[in-house]
Amino acid sequence: MGADIKQLRVRIKSVDSTLHLTKAMGLVASSKIRKATDSMNKGKEYSRALEDTVEQLSTYDECKKSPYMASRNTGKLCLIVVAGDRGLAGGYNANIFRLMREYPDAHVIPIGKRACDRYGGEIRLAEGFSYSEAKLITDQICKDFIEEKFDKVGIVCTKYISIMSQEAHIKWLLPLERKENAKSVSAIFEPDEITVLNNAIPEFIAGIITSCVKESFASEVAARRVAMDNAGKNAQEMINDLGLKYNRARQGAITQEITEIVAGSGL
Numbered sequence: 001m002g003a004d005i006k007q008l009r010v011r012i013k014s015v016d017s018t019l020h021l022t023k024a025m026g027l028v029a030s031s032k033i034r035k036a037t038d039s040m041n042k043g044k045e046y047s048r049a050l051e052d053t054v055e056q057l058s059t060y061d062e063c064k065k066s067p068y069m070a071s072r073n074t075g076k077l078c079l080i081v082v083a084g085d086r087g088l089a090g091g092y093n094a095n096i097f098r099l100m101r102e103y104p105d106a107h108v109i110p111i112g113k114r115a116c117d118r119y120g121g122e123i124r125l126a127e128g129f130s131y132s133e134a135k136l137i138t139d140q141i142c143k144d145f146i147e148e149k150f151d152k153v154g155i156v157c158t159k160y161i162s163i164m165s166q167e168a169h170i171k172w173l174l175p176l177e178r179k180e181n182a183k184s185v186s187a188i189f190e191p192d193e194i195t196v197l198n199n200a201i202p203e204f205i206a207g208i209i210t211s212c213v214k215e216s217f218a219s220e221v222a223a224r225r226v227a228m229d230n231a232g233k234n235a236q237e238m239i240n241d242l243g244l245k246y247n248r249a250r251q252g253a254i255t256q257e258i259t260e261i262v263a264g265s266g267l
Contacts, residue, residue, distance in 0.1 A: 004249050005246065005249045005250060005253060008242055008245055008246040008249060009246065011242055012239060012242045012243065012246065015235050015238045015239050015242065016235075016239060018231075018235050019232055019235040019236060019239065022228045022231040022232040022235060023228070023232055025088060025224065025228045026224075026225055026228035026229055026232060029221050029222075029224040029225035029228060030225055032221045033163070033218070033221050033222060033225060036214070036217055036218040036221045036222075037160075037218050039214045039217075039218070040160060040211075040214045040215045040217075040218040042214075043207075043210055043211035043214040043215065044211055044215070046207055046210075046211065047207050047208050047210075047211035050200075050203065050204045050207045050208070051204070051208075053200060053204075054176065054197070054200055054201065054204045055179045056187070057189070057193055057196060057197040057200065058176055058177070058178045058179055058197070059178065059179060060193040060194075060197075062192065062193050062194045063178075063193050063194050063197045064178070065194060066176070066194055066197050066198055066201075067145070067146045067198075068142075068145070068146075068174060068175060068176045068197070068198065068201045069175050069176045069177075069178065070175055071175050072148065072151040072175075073151060074151050075105075075151065076107075076149065076150045076151050076152075077103055077105070077106040077107065077150060077151065077152050077153075077154070078106065078107045078109065078141055078144065078145075078149075078150040078152070078153045078154075079100070079103060079106045079107070079108055079109070079153075079154050079155070079156050079170070080108075080109045080110075080111060080137065080141075080153075080154070080155040080156065080157075080209060081096065081100060081108050081109070081110050081111065081112075081115045081119065081155075081156045082096070082111045082112055082115065082126060082155065082156065082157040082158070082212060082213050082216040083096045083097070083110070083111070083112040083113075083114040083115035083118070083126070083216075084112050084113070084114050084126060084216075084217075084220040085112055085113040085114065085125050085126050085127050085220075086113070086114070086224075087114065088224060088227060088228070089220050089223040089224040089227055090223045090224070090226060090227035090230075091223070092158065092166065092219065092220050092223040092224070093114050095158070095166075095167075095168040096115070096156060096157075096158065096168050097118065098168070099156055099168045099169075099170070100156060107150065108121075109121070109137060109141070110124065111124045111126055111129060111213055112124070112125065112126040112216075113125060113126075126213055126216060126217045126220065127217055129210065129213040129214070129217070130210075131206060131207075131210050134206040134207075134209040134210045134213070135202070135206045137206075137209060138202050138205045138206040138209065139202060141153050141173075141174070141205070142174075142201065142202050142205065145174050145175075150174075151175075152172060152174065152175065153172070153173045153174040153205075154170045154171060154172040154173055155170070155171050155173060155208070155209060155212050156168070156169075156170050157169070157170075157171065157212040157213070157215065157216045158215065158216045158219040158220070159215065159219070160215050160218050160219045160222065162222075163222045163225070163226070164222075164226060166219035166222060166223055171208070171212060173205050173208060173209075174205070176201065
């Protein structure tokens with residue numbers, strides 16, 4: 001009985017330490033959420049402006065000749081994979097890697113420490129990822145696409161639906177698809193449409209990558225906060241259950257001691 005009481009005391013102390021850790025991590029995640037979502041929203045505004053411009057340019061017949069609109073089918077893919085810098089974020093990282101199982105032969109450019117650990121290469125952190133870093137990646141993939149090293153280029157990232165829900169998905173970047181139903185605007189492009197498009201594509205892709213990384217990081221922070229809240233609730237329930245068992249064990253031990261004392265006094 002004494003051994004059981006000691007073991008329960010050790011378990012309660014261990015779970016209590018875990019509870020304090022989850023609360024601390026939850027508070028850190030909460031403190032980052034607002035800044036991360038603000039950054040995500042600004043990134044979305046910028047990427048939408050770029051998409052509108054490129055979408056308009058893609059409707060011109062002359063732009064069909066752009067190397068960025070060339071459609072090929074040799075099965076060579078390049079995927080930018082955005083995962084988290086840390087774990088303990090529920091299924092955030094697992095969902096990205098699960099989606100990547102569908103593309104086992106793709107060339108991977110990782111962003112986020114967990115993605116870099118998994119696929120190797122230069123360490124690029126998702127938190128604090130900058131436009132200049134995105135531009136370096138963009139310059140290389142645009143060069144490789146023009147040289148026909150890849151048929152398609154996409155980014156595997158996480159879509160922020162709400163603080164409770166995030167979804168892993170792929171956004172295809174190249175080849176650029178012509179939007180037949182794009183809104184027409186009165187605009188004159190100098191020196192010509194295809195030149196403007198070819199110069200705009202690297203800026204467009206770098207902006208999309210930056211926006212997707214910011215959205216993924218906001219998703220990671222939100223997922224970690226929810227995961228830590230759930231872990232904290234589970235830890236508190238375990239402490240309550242172990243506390244009941246501990247109290248019953250102590251009562252049993254006390255009852256046994258009283259019985260032994262009473263029995264001994266009658267001898």
